[in-house]
Amino acid sequence: MVPSFRPRLRLLLAGLAVVLGIGLLSGLAAWQAERRSLRASAEQAREQLRLHRDTLDAIVERYRMLPAVLALDPEVRDALAADTHDAAMVERLNRKLEQVNGVATTSTLTLLDRNGKALAASNWRTPNSNVGTDYGFRPYFQQAMTHGTGDFYALGYTTRVPGYFLSQAVRDAQGRALGVLVVKLVFSELEAAWRALPDPVFVSDAHGVIFLSGRDRWRYLDLRPLRENERSELARTRQYGDVPQRLLPYRELQAFAPDVRRVRMPGQGEQIWLSQTLPEQGWTLHLLHSTRSSMIAARTVAIAVAAGLLAVTFLLLFIHQRRRLARMRERGRIELQQLVEQHAIELRTAQDGLVQAAGGADYGESPSLQHLPQGVSVIDADLRLVAWNRRYIDLFKFPAGFIHVGLPIEDVFRYNARRGLLGPGPVEHAIARRLDHLRSGKPHMHERERSDGTVIEIRGNPLPDGGFVTSYADITAYKQAARDLRSLADALEHRIGERTRDLAVAKSEAENANRSKTRFVAAAVHDLLQPLNAARMFVSALRDKLQEPQAQGLADNVEDALAAQDAILNSLLDISRLESGALETRVRDFALAPLLETLAREFGMLAHARGLRLDWVPTRAVVRSDEALLRRILQNFLSNALRYTPKGRIVLGCRRVEGGLRIEVHDTGPGIPEARQEEIFEEFRRLDDGMADDRGAGLGLAIVERIARLLGHRVGLRSSVGRGSCFSILVPWGDRSAVAAPATEAAATDDDRDLRDCTVWCVDDDPRVCEASRTLLQRWHCQVQLAAGAGDALAAAQPGAAPRLLLLDMRLGNLTGPELYPQLVERWGSEPIVILVTAEQDDSVRAIARQHGWGFLPKPVRPAALRALIMQRLMREQA
Structure with missing residues (x-):
């Protein structure tokens, strides 16, 4: 006895050590995989956040210079300086603001006097016009009157439409503030674009109040409790009207960095929260990225290690990661290129707005235009210079005193031609061509590369009252970035091509490994079924020789255990055949009633033995499917219903829905929590509240999911904790005329x-x-x-x-x-x-x-x- 006991003990200890080692390795692998995936997800989300920031900055910068240009309009300054304002003057101002607003495509343009009262507005024709409203309490008015410029995001006081207000003080010749010009930007298109994204994007102000969001229900929620002085300030400025202040529901789990956190959102699970400040506006841009993919990756790795298929699993993960990396690089390249193109278009649109508004600029070098990044020159109808800025002088390096009011633009062209700035060809022809273009009053845009490598973008547009305004922008950095981007794209395409060839080889090796695994599983199951088959025959022969009820009960228990083992092995074989694609399907049209009746009769006896009631609803439906595989799916549904229903009833029936017939199995069991409704379809996953003597191996629903995918059917699950569950399978309708009458066979006698x-x-x-x-x-x-x-x-x-x-x-x-x-x-x-x-x-x-x-x-x-x-x-x- 001792010699035979020791090998068994060593085998038991070795098995226990292997199980513990696999458990430790799978846990460690899952932890490491989750950390790596979270870091990768955070980096990807950070890049997305940077793109959203650039887009938001481009929209704001597109209109920031508009009120500064309008503030130079003599008619605007004269109107604000006047003590009285007649109706004709107010109407002219309204029409001017309306015309400029139509060109610049902003929401509204409003002119406020020194007391904050709206003197004119672009929406003067609408019922909720800004004209006559007192906006003196708004911070953007107070900032402009004090510092010259201002900005503020708030609900419109008259329109109730939220927007971003940019303001510019209108000053007289002595520098005194006469009033304020205000432009309102509405970010509805930006929010609509965010709304279509899978990851929530939103912006909060300095108080932590969300005011821009792709999720409408998050707007005006607080990220933190507001202090009393902050509440008072919001009430005084009426920034968000009478919107009640509520906190955004979330719970912080872990802080990876000052701007990266891991949080849990109700109904959305765990998220990676990234933030980036916008210092110029005092805002903070946020992005939430789900950690679901990271958790799934960790769980996948753990299962792979526990199953002993490390090599195959790592290879699959490598292929998946490479493909994901290639898609991410390609998507990042396309998004970056689109962003650069969009930025260029918006820059040019902003220059168009500048040109349209420059018609009312004053004469000479204007101090109010010094902050503009472009060089600007304005000529009158006689083609003589009337206005410019310092950037224009510096960009062309004109000598002191050369540029003055009234200088013919032809002299400027001739001076630049002597320096070789008009390009190759005859000088007189180049000058004449430019003068003819200015006289024609047609807009133009072209780029000129100088001998030193500097690239200048020149855009010109006619003024409404005659004359021409031209802007000069140094786009050398943009051109260099575009060239670098093309080089990077070529390099990425080359690298992706190499990775694609490597992945093709890895895929072939993985498929060979998978075929070997399938053959191994089939052979192993066959060898296991041989002794199991013998044991069941021996038990059946033994039962008739047993007279005592206790001995017959033991024989029944042995046969039940063998039947359970049989089911597990057949399930493993089915999974192997499904994964390898060796399972063939025979899809045809057939009447559903005989199948449901047979299942109801078989499982009805089992239900009765357990004190349950099984009802089924007759049907005359004809469906198109594989009858044997559909039977296997419904058998698993009914087996689970019996296994997890301690008392009550089970119902088998059909329901007509759009797209086909849904076969449903209802039970009155404990129900399945929502968080576990997906994982029960994985291998070796089962709930903890099944019958103590019949919990199964956790393979039934995994087989159901694979068979349904093979047949193209959709599996459904509805469950309520404490009330029961409903498993369903959606099958297409069949052709009733194609169903043949069932053949009858002679019944076998048992004599x-x-x-x-x-x-x-x-x-x-x-x-x-x-x-x-x-x-x-x-x-x-x-x-x-x-x-x-x-x-x-x-x-x-x-x-x-x-x-x-x-x-x-x-x-x-x-x-x-x-x-x-x-x-x-x-x-x-x-x-x-x-x-x-x-x-x-x-x-x-x-x-x-x-x-x-x-x-x-x-x-x-x-x-x-x-x-x-x-x-x-x-x-x-x-x-």
Whole structure:
């Protein structure tokens, strides 16, 4: 006893050590994978946040210079300086603001006097016009009157439309503030673009109040509790009107950096929260990115390590990561290029607004235009200079005193031509061409590269009252960035091509490894089913010899355990066949009622034995599917319903929905929490509240999900904790005319006398299966002449001594059953009834049995099924 006990102990300890080691490695791998994925997700989200910041800055900068240019308009300054304002003057101002607003495509333009009262506005025609409203309490007015400029985001006081207000003080010749020009920007298009994104993007102000968001319900929520002085300030400025202040519901879990956090949002799970300040506006831009992909990646790695398929899993993860990296690079390149192009378009649009508004600029070098990044020159209808800024002088390096009011623009062209700035070709022709273009009053835009490499973008547009305004922008950096971007794109395409070839090789290796794994699983399941088949036959033969109820109960328990083991092995084999693509489907149109009736009858008896009630709703529907695979799906639904329903009832029925017929299984079990409704479809996942003696292995729903995907059906789940669950499968409608009437078969009798003296050969390479088959068949009064392998069968076969029935295994060492059969028939001189008994359940094996007209029975064999098939074949032979 001691020598035999020690190996078992060592084996147990080694197994325990392996299980613990795999558990530790899988936990460590999951933790590491989650950290790596979170870092990668954070970097990707940070790049997205930077792009959103650039877009927002471009929109604001597009209109920032507009009020500064309008503040130089003499008519605006004269109107504000006047003590009285007649109706004609106010109407002229309204029309001017309306015209400029139409060109610049802003929301509204408003002119406020020194007291903050709206003197004129671009929306003067609308019922909720700004004209006459007092805006003196607004911060943008107070900032402009004090500092010259201002900005403020708030709800419109009259329109109730939120927007960003940019203000510019209008000053007289002595520098005194006469009033304020205000432009209002509305970010509705930007919010609409954010709304279509999968990741929430929003902006908060200095108080932590969200005012721009792609999620409408988040607007005006607080990121932190407001202090009393902040509440008072919001009430005084009426920034967000009477909107009640509520906190954004979230809980911070971990802080990776000052601007990166990990939080949990109700209804959205865990998120990575990235923030970036916009110092010029005093705002903060935020982006939330779900960690769901990181958690899924960690769980996938853990399962892979626990299953012992590290190499295959790491390869798949490598392929997935490379593809994801390639897509991310390509998407990043496209988004970056689009952003650069968009930025260039917006810059040019801003220059157009500048040109349109420069018609009212004052004469000479204006101090109010010194902050503009472009060089600006304005000429009158006689083609003489009337206004410019310092940037224009510096950009062309004009000598002191050369540029003055009234200087003909032809002299400027001639001076630049002598320095080679007009390009190659005849000088007089170049000057004449430019003068003719100015006289024609047509807008123009072109780029000029100087000899020193500087690239100047020149844009010109006519003024409404005659004359021309031209802007000069140094776009050298932009051109260099575009060239670098093209070089980077070419390099990325080259690298992606190399990675694609590497991944093709890795994919081929992974497919070969997967095929090897599938063959291994099939062989392993076959070898496991052999002793299991023998054990079930021995138990069936033993039950009839047991007289005591207690002993019969033990035999029943053994058979139940073997049946459970049989189900687990068949489930593993099904998963292997599904993953390898070896499972063939036979989709056809068939009536659903017989299938549901059979299931209701089979599972109704099990439900009754457990004190449950199973009801089913009759139907006349015809569906299109694989009847055997659909039966397997519904069997799993019903098995789970029985397993997890301690009391109550189960209902099997159908419901007509858009797109087909939904077959549903309702139960009154404990229900499934929403957080676990996805994971139960994974392998070896099961709930903890099933029946203590029947919890399953956690493979049923994994098989359901794969079969449904193979058939193109959609699996559904609705569950409420404490009330029950409903599993469903959506199948398409079938053609009723294509359904044939079911054929009837003669029922088999169960009389032992029908099998008496029936000669049987059992050919199997497993001695235990042979002995179990002999014992079972002899109990049915059969004459078992041979129960052995292929070699013994060939040696025992004699002419004229063929058995009436041959039970033939598929795998027989170096031979297969179909290969052995012709040799036996040749020696016998006749053909017996054949039943192919095998652990291989592939469709190809069933096809072989149908081709030869043999019976087919999968292992482990149920004695009742074997007896029924034998009786059926014998009766068919007699008929």
